[in-house]
Amino acid sequence: MRKTTQIAMARAGEATPEMVKVAEKELLDAEFIRSETAAGRIVIPANVNHSKLSPIGIGSSLTTKINANIGNSTLTSCPSMEVEKMRVALKYGADTVMDLSTGDNIREIRESIIAECAAPVGTVPIYEALGLVDDPMDLHIDLLMEVVERQAEQGVDYMTIHAGLLRAHVPMAMKRTMKIVSRGGSIIAKWMNHHDRENPFYENFDRLLDICLKRDVTLSLGDGLRPGCLADASDEAQFAELAVLGELVGRCREAGVQVMVEGPGHVPLDQIEMNMKKEDEFCDGAPFYILGPVVTDCAPGYDHITSAIGGALGAFHGAAMLCYVTPKEHLGLPNAKDVRDGVIAYKIAAHAADIALKRPKARDRDDAISRARMEFDWERQFELSLDPDKARELRAEAIAERENPADSTVPEKSDYCTMCGPKFCSMRISSEIK
């Protein structure tokens, strides 16, 4: 078993089996992966205790990754349902999974997930800690560290820690339309206010680093002050916290702990590029892991779309990983169908960015499906689709809705579809041009 972290070994000049694997997946040189990991611009979240893991790399020089959040709440879901959501997320292409459970059976759910999941698993340890106290104000650093250590031992690959939200930032956030929308962030802020003390994660950051070092847990520096609406985007509070996250990135790297940085949230289209550049600058190229961002606040029920737009643009401008948003965002806890819708929307966003960034062979699949389309090879089109089941289902629905379903002129493998029919099929017509 590895005794140290990927970044430490990369700096020692060693291309680990994980780096070699990442290089294969990305069609890049292992030496490139090693040197970027050494520089901290690529992270490979790979807890030494996560035996099922097939490692991936996260960094702006690699293909864009997507994360699917699963997990129950105090009101909803049972453990087996969360494992089912994980399976759905992986089936449709999630690169990592975060278990954000806040309800019952947190440890058991996590155990089941890690035991089965080949993708890196992330958590937000403060959620489990909150379940262990009666009042959130009773949280204390020893309990928090105990939870982090136990989760590290369980095999969690990366953890969101809200260490950059300082007391001085709270008044800035109180001026906002939506104040603090990060769950961890709001609890830390209330705790600091209540106890008249600084952020315990910030004050005890070295203890945290010690734990992460032992199992190679990657830190994901949470943005407790991410904007919760367009009105709050790119404000003083957001960037004050980002500056502290930049400082913490330096401390992680110095300690040999892998680190990435979390980002917004809700951001208008015209501010996305600027946000990506600011993180790159403040955090010295640490992989940016963004949530959406949502580009309009007024489409609840469709926030997988509002945020896929922001996510595609974010990835194009340098974000390394996109945290998905499901249609249930702002409305309730996602179910398995929402997980599927969210993952596919984000596969689209990530893939669109990868094509635009000319990642190796990124467009091959698109070119292959286009050739299949031109050849009316429906089965091949379905196979090459991000969601073959959905494509099959919609084509079958259209065929069933023909005016005369008994009409045999649209067999399953016909050389046209119900959109245009045979007479108006542009592909058929243009194929006939000499």
Next chain:
Amino acid sequence: MRKTTQIAMARAGEATPEMVKVAEKELLDAEFIRSETAAGRIVIPANVNHSKLSPIGIGSSLTTKINANIGNSTLTSCPSMEVEKMRVALKYGADTVMDLSTGDNIREIRESIIAECAAPVGTVPIYEALGLVDDPMDLHIDLLMEVVERQAEQGVDYMTIHAGLLRAHVPMAMKRTMKIVSRGGSIIAKWMNHHDRENPFYENFDRLLDICLKRDVTLSLGDGLRPGCLADASDEAQFAELAVLGELVGRCREAGVQVMVEGPGHVPLDQIEMNMKKEDEFCDGAPFYILGPVVTDCAPGYDHITSAIGGALGAFHGAAMLCYVTPKEHLGLPNAKDVRDGVIAYKIAAHAADIALKRPKARDRDDAISRARMEFDWERQFELSLDPDKARELRAEAIAERENPADSTVPEKSDYCTMCGPKFCSMRISSEIK
């Protein structure tokens, strides 16, 4: 009744009632609308015979408009279904509707639509003409003009005419992965090839202009050579046609006919800005009316999302109107549900661009829904949503999926949702911070 076109009256210095109405809707000066209409950078599609019309302006200085395509095919749909699709499109916010029927009862469907529709109605006249000949190769210019004239008389506000695809372009298109995917374009190309003659619309463009002048039909110059896949984007064929469209824009303006230009299609994310700038330059600021663009080819079943990403970016970089794409694209004829999904995805794209472009009061609705969200005013959130029914439905679904549905702690108007439950609600927690 007006005897001439909006552009002619604008040039004569007159702010028509239509321009005044557009100015009110856009929160801009009527004089600004007049001068931009005179310059051809705004069009107001308003056939003098479309009595139900509430006029809108289309131009890159105005809010982004979206069009919903409806219409039957030779295999699917009945007339009443198309009127129903129109109602759905308008309910969810389509700014214009194109009747692209290619099946039976084309005239009757169009008549029903124009009689009821307050939004501008567009058509592609070659589709009706094709229904009047046995073989597409029998099409001739007199028949095409007859159809255009009859549709103008019926009250069609704008018409797509594929006049820019010339014989010299066909060999360029034949080199492509997907050759020609525009229905009108493929028919014109085959016709030119078969008859060894130039594009009849190009050769008889003055006849067309005469008809448009009489009823103030806005020409929408079709891009018969729009790329049908990423591999074909921004190629020689596409831009050769665009150069001809630029020439035709000049002829329309000279004749006093309003004109806009249609655009792609399938375009990778990194080429969208360049495409918008090229149109602006080649076509001297004529409003650009784009189809998506789709930014990855491999997500059939989700092309409302792939193309909303491209559409948002297109509008941000200058497109004036987005033609929606539904989830059925590449699979079959859209039904009413697909129309709703397509329209909402495009409202999102258009609105996101309008916010980013700082159109007057564009973000007001977002700010209002964010305040309602912070106040746990669910009813107000629903009212302010782009699709209130969907938001209500998903919240109700989440409530019904609670572990213990009999639990009364999540009443309809509770101050939390099933995502976080009461203990983890960041908005509630951060509201408690003094």
